[in-house]
Amino acid sequence: MLNQLIDIVIYILLAIGVFFNILAGIGLLRFPDVYTRLHAGTKCTTFGSIFLCGSVILYGLRMWILGNVDGSIWVIHTGIALVAILLTNPTGAHALARAAHRSGVKPVGAVIDELENKPTKKSANKMEAKK
Amino acid sequence: MNFFGIPDIYLVILGLLFLSIIMAIIRVIKGPTAPDRIVGLDTINTIVIVSMIIFGLAAGSVIYVDVAIVYAFLSFISTLFIAKYLEGGEF
Structure with missing residues (x-):
């Protein structure tokens, strides 16, 4: 009885993750910018992989x-893989956006870009060196 | 259908993940600028990691999960390196 219940929970977690x-694939195709x-391709895959890895962890726990x-x-190795995904995915997305x-590359439909005239760290260092 | 002894439901899930990978590949081919293509590659990497874990569960061997861990860190390093290259800075 409990065995079948855990099976159903595993299938529900797999369905949510997939x-x-x-949604990440559709967002990559449809968004304009x-x-x-990056919103679609990073956040959706991170959230989906939490559920997919969670189903494997539940399988191992049972x-x-x-x-x-x-x-x-199963539990420990999938947990390490999940931590690796959770650490590396947002960091890579941040670096890509920067x-x-x-x-x-300008955002489509943006009226004002407040970072436009802001000096980066390297150019600020060069300015100080010139002074 | 019995495909290497993998249960049907895992075959369906792996097929749907593969569909998502194909949509990301279309973005990599079409992408107007270079950062678009790199975003597509990043998405493909994450989905490949997850589908490796699910394939390990379906095939009943833990070694795929270990490969997925190493793949995660290597793809992270390659993404950071390409981002640094696009930025045009000094290394």
């Missing part, structure tokens, strides 16, 4: 509690 990953595409020690390997802005 739904958000497909680099910055809005195996572990029922007495099979191999389940602990690189896109500095390489001169």
